[in-house]
Amino acid sequence: MAATSAPPASAHANGNGSHAGMAAQVGPPTNPMATALLTDQYQFSMAYAYWKAGKHADRAVFDLYFRKNPFGGEFTVFAGLEECIKFIANFKFTEHDISFLQSVMPMCEGAFFDYLREVDCSDVEVYSIPEGSVVFPKVPLMRVEGPVAVVQLLETPFVNLINYASLVTTNAARHRHVAGKSKVLLEFGLRRAQGPDGAISASKYCFMGGFDATSNVLAGNLFGIPLRGTHSHAFVSSYMSLDEIPDKALRSKDGSRVCQDFVSLVQEWLKKIQEADSLGAFGDSNQSELAAFASYALAFPSNFLALVDTYDVMRSGIPNFCAVALALHDLGYKASGIRLDSGDLAYLSIEARKVFRAVEKEFNVPGFGKMVITASNDLNEETIDALNKQGHEVDAFGIGTYLVTCYSQAALGCVFKLVEINSRPRIKLSEDVAKVSIPCKKRCFRLYGKEGYPLVDIMIRESEPSPKAGERILCRHPFIESKRAYVVPQHVEELLQCYWPGRSDEPRAELPSLDKIRSRCMQQLEKLRPDHIRRLNPTPYKVSVSAKLYDFIHRLWLNEAPVGELQ
Amino acid sequence: MAATSAPPASAHANGNGSHAGMAAQVGPPTNPMATALLTDQYQFSMAYAYWKAGKHADRAVFDLYFRKNPFGGEFTVFAGLEECIKFIANFKFTEHDISFLQSVMPMCEGAFFDYLREVDCSDVEVYSIPEGSVVFPKVPLMRVEGPVAVVQLLETPFVNLINYASLVTTNAARHRHVAGKSKVLLEFGLRRAQGPDGAISASKYCFMGGFDATSNVLAGNLFGIPLRGTHSHAFVSSYMSLDEIPDKALRSKDGSRVCQDFVSLVQEWLKKIQEADSLGAFGDSNQSELAAFASYALAFPSNFLALVDTYDVMRSGIPNFCAVALALHDLGYKASGIRLDSGDLAYLSIEARKVFRAVEKEFNVPGFGKMVITASNDLNEETIDALNKQGHEVDAFGIGTYLVTCYSQAALGCVFKLVEINSRPRIKLSEDVAKVSIPCKKRCFRLYGKEGYPLVDIMIRESEPSPKAGERILCRHPFIESKRAYVVPQHVEELLQCYWPGRSDEPRAELPSLDKIRSRCMQQLEKLRPDHIRRLNPTPYKVSVSAKLYDFIHRLWLNEAPVGELQ
Incomplete structure (x- = not known):
């Protein structure tokens, strides 16, 4: 792998603090444009409203997840984590940023900008499924906890950095699956990708999803991906x-x-x-x-x-x-x-x-x-x-346009939902049940069966004991009462690991090399039951909640939903 | 508009040469990742083969064009020119780039890398249709002339910088058309775009195509686009x-x-x-x-x-x-x-x-x-x-995913074809007539009718006299013999203007501000005959060649195509 470039201008000046130390360790985002201003305007409006109400430091937990697998399939590969961690490690407003924000929000009090000047991610905790893992709808890919105003500012860049990365990695994995293991797959998408880093990310994530090489020289330089042409x-x-x-x-x-x-x-x-x-x-x-x-x-x-x-x-x-x-x-x-x-x-x-x-x-x-x-x-x-x-x-396929633009489905719908604030669970309702969020700070597990295949993912409340290998556990569909099953897992894997501990003592999981993430992805796809991954009519993989979480969700739902009146 | 950042590291050191002077005038590309390495590996393989054969300085002319309007429509808005000019103004290999290239092309002679060290775009000429213009298939959007090895290196980044820019600007213009002039259109695509600059470019080009504001704070900062949220x-x-x-x-x-x-x-x-x-x-x-x-x-x-x-x-x-x-x-x-x-x-x-x-x-x-x-x-x-x-x-629409990812058609198929080398015209044949290239270094004109609408675009050989207002001219379909019409234009507009004169004395057309480009786009769409722009069954706009160019194409075609043998 090629060496990364010099540390970014926005990195902390004091090199000894744990936050600055982590920033130096993980390096800057691949794209220098991924700065703290790369977010939606409303995150700043909300930050100001929180600050005015004295709520900005309220401790919030958000889940980042998607609702539907792309490309008509029943699996997704999770990618983009490393870029998110690099993003928060370097998250800091420069004086240039502050003046710009002041110019577009002249109605805000000056002290708010003093607050923004001090903001960083040292009090944010990020738990995430490892990059390159096979993932499924509704299960949090990342759980982000921290001061509500700060975590909201992270929403847009995180979703931006995860959405396309996961989409194109999944697309690459699907191309690898249909081409078979023996074929050479070459990513030739630079000229048709959605802009320079649409192309650069595509090269990185297509390699992660199982491609062998790229035509993109800069991607070869940045990530050490083999070049062809x-x-x-x-x-x-x-x-x-x-x-x-x-x-x-x-x-x-x-x-x-x-x-x-x-x-x-x-x-x-x-x-x-x-x-x-x-x-x-x-x-x-x-x-x-x-x-x-x-x-x-x-x-x-x-x-x-x-x-x-x-x-x-x-x-x-x-x-x-x-x-x-x-x-x-x-x-x-x-x-x-x-x-x-x-x-x-x-x-x-x-x-x-x-x-x-x-x-x-x-x-x-x-x-x-x-x-x-x-x-x-x-x-x-x-x-x-x-x-x-x-x-x-x-013997070898060179694939461009359809691969890198994800032509058959150009977006993945990752969302970032508030599930708890100041230890009080929150739910987002919707007339569309698929859009109701699963409340509470949760832990997530993958339960494996006798044959080594993953059987079901289960979400539990943080306070519940973990599922254990050999112990029977009831897995419930989060919304449909009649769908439930007992499982005795042969092996239990905790999905969310700590990648950014904030001020906590939790040890930080390492960010592996691109080659290692690629191997993880290949292994995970290998381990999946074949009917989940086949192209035609794949079987949905089961995602569940514990009995306790099920009851809790439905109590909260009834509490929050207004009773209708038919007229 | 916000000030642009510091001059790029790759700008020429000697500040007085005309090339370095132009680099300083136009500034760096918006995305710092748009460097000379952002190209396909095969452009370097070809550069080496040209260099080995002593052909690298052969004077080549390439046309950049597309073959089909996107989204089932009959018009396209051309965008991305400014970024291309910024790209070539700063086109230079750093020592870091050279070492990387040496490491991936160890079979190439050292003197080739000395040649690459000296390469810049001072001998390249770029003629282009102004950014924000309404454009049509087959007509060159840009004509790039220069040493064949250098111009080939530009192919991939140019196509990358034009394809998505033109696609998303066109998509924005289509949304504006359907929403009507009185509605406020807000671009909310940052979180679902294809990576950070998929989003940043989308904000820029959606504004160009007629949107009123964006949610993307960084885009507001970079381009002065109004922010909303x-x-x-x-x-x-x-x-x-x-x-x-x-x-x-x-x-x-x-x-x-x-x-x-x-x-x-x-x-x-x-x-x-x-x-x-x-x-x-x-x-x-x-x-x-x-x-x-x-x-x-x-x-x-x-x-x-x-x-x-x-x-x-x-x-x-x-x-x-x-x-x-x-x-x-x-x-x-x-x-x-x-x-x-x-x-x-x-x-x-x-x-x-x-x-x-x-x-x-x-x-x-x-x-x-x-x-x-x-x-x-x-x-x-x-x-x-x-x-x-x-x-x-x-009153106002906030549009994200479908707009910025161009979900209904995620790529525009711009190509970059050799049309002349050392003053000898070249044609690219194909069994698919739509893929045959139009040879020769050409000039292009838009002919306007009595009612002020554009009637037809015409391409002529460089040596031919320009069409003149009030003078009858025969416009021929480039490939179909029976399709031709006489036109007496009320007004004639030359389409290709000089944006990068290389060493020639041609004055350089100015790069207008984003606001001016946006106004141009709105005016051009306004001027178009309504049946070309309507959503359902729009009428194709006519694109033609002069009688002389028609004859020339078909002579060359017959010369190059092998005579088949049915068996």
Whole structure:
């Protein structure tokens, strides 16, 4: 991983306090624009109203959760935690921020801005499910506790940093699932993403969700993600003829000899290919394309990968590629493969594979038939699934637009709801039951069954004893009375861990490396019962509350809801 | 507008050269992550292959354009130009960048990195349609000319900076169109946008496309966009009773007197409202909500706007709001209005309006009936259209998720195609005619008819004379032979202007302020013939080429396309 940049201007000046110390440890947010001003105006209006009423330090607990899995699926991968922790570690208003706020809120008393000057997150506690975990609706992904005015200011940036991160990680995981473990997945989304850090986050989180590499050089630099990329159509069409290659010499891979005219060698091979009956008698290929390939091979003899669809894949791109690859082979190099970026990818990959196998046999080049075929061009879950059903010979998929913009569902609806204030539980009602919040400061557990699969998540009140392996526990649907089941878990995992202890003595869970988070994600998906993860009609995973919490919710609900009057 | 921050680290050190001078004039990109590394890996592979072949300085011309208007419409608003110009003005590799590139491209010769160290955009020319213009498929939005290796490095960041900007500006313009000119449109998308600058760009470009304000404080700070926002459900549910308000005194607006117990005044008003027969005899309202409203009014007596749907809009939110608003009125303040965030917005807005009008009459409070009603909650073009059809009393719409993520179409497919190299035209063929590029360095014009509407855009070869007002010109469809028409324009507008002259003497068009770009956008949309902009079955706007360019395209096409052989 590349080193992160210098500490942010907003970090605390006094380097010894525990808060400043933590800020230094976790580093600044990836995007320098993620500052304390990156929030909704109403968070400041509310902060002022709380402050005026002397309520700003009231101790509030908020849950961050979502209500529905995206993409018609029954699972979500939680991502964005590290950025949230970096955000709060560096949360501080600069004098520039304060003057701006004063200018837009001239009706507020000056002392309020003095209060804002002192605000940081040293009194905030963040408990969270580890990043890269598989998560489900209604269960808090994060529980944020602290002075109500401060925690409200965190609402918008937290939801912003979690929503897209979790959405695109889940999208990547879904693409990995449909492509299968053996395929190489490349994220090519930079140009179509929603702005520079739409792209940079996409690269990070697609890697987390199971992609192998990205085309985004800055993401490679920031996160150490492997980079991939060869050339474009413009490169091919920028060549006119073979005469444009001034230096035609190429030293053999072992350094023992120099081929003075690599271009002629390529032309000789092209002739042999065109004349070989076993290859189906190719006609004339495009010479500007041949020039581009030869030129590219001279620059990258050990990494020759050619885009073969600029003119005509089967009539021009494939024979030209084979000619250059065979010439490279003469000099001890092994070509990497081709990329297809248009047309019928199933058909073209199968036809290309046939040619590669025939070349292997005709010219006795072991391994040529296994040449890597990369496909790109508006791929997504559905098109990969369709390719699988048709049969194809693609080894690697380059996926852009649909992956990074989450085209089939461009937003995840994470919310941030008040569940307790000054130790008094709060509930948010709604005519839509799915929108009623689950009150109280809670602890959350995942219960595993005999076969090692997770069976159910359960939320309990903080004061209740934890579920224990081997002990029977009643799990209730939070809202539907008739849905309940006894479970005897084989293994119990507490979901919320302390990532930001504020002033408490709780030890802080470490923020793992991106590679470790990626492994966690892969393992968690592996552990999930297959019917929860399948594309068609997946089974919903069960999310429950303890009997005590169930009773409490429903008492509070009845208390708060007005009795209607039908007219 | 707020001042921009300090000049970027990557700006040229020598402050007197014209390139460095321009960098200083235009300032750094809004997002500090938009650096020279923000590009695809293959742009560097190609740069190396060009360099190895001695082709890197070949003079290339690329067109940036899109092929299809988004959202099923027939127009697009072009945005993102200023960020592109800022990008190239600051385009330079740091030593950190170079070391990183060396580490990921160890097979490249050292001299290549010396070349990269020297690369900047002083030899690049950018011609562009002005930002905020209405634009159409196939017509170049930008024409970028320069050394092929450098211009290729710009492809990815340019497309990234234009794609989402133009998409979301167009989305905003569509929302403005459906809402009508008289409504207030508020962008509330920060929490659901695709990352921090997905949100920051959205705020900028939604304002450009016709929105009035944003909730995003940082965007307000960066771009001077008006800010809006009041309070959330959490604020309401954080209150338990009226006893929680310690300081109940409120000075009247004119400063002449102090009401020592504003809360009692509110309670008196609530009683009057509940007892008034003309208001339909309200029952008991929620007291924690009343406390939250009273507390908020004490903090913002001149800006009292309440979210009224936490418990029950008509039974609790509206009477509570009216009580506080009437108490404020007693002290000379005018309440701002309410926000509805759930339920049937058409019905609730109409019912709320009835109550406001009845209050105006019952208590003789002129203007109370005109109280501003803001609606939010998953709004988009379709729901606003549906509200319009049902009838509603909403004055302002707060729009988030669907607006900023461009949910109905999350990407615009801008491409960047080579059209000429070393003065030789290039064409990119495709089996899909819509994907064939229009070759040659071109000039583009918009021809206006008698009624002032634009009639057609026309592309001509650079060497051709410009179309002139009053002179008949043949406009041909670029690909379909039978589609052509003579036009006698009343007025001719050249579309591509010089925004980055490189080393040429061309004067540089100014980058206007955001307010000016917004006005341009509004004017351009105003000028468009209504059938091009309507939501249902809009008429496509015509895009054409000159007779000369038509002939040239088709000659080149025939030359390059292989003759097929049916088997």
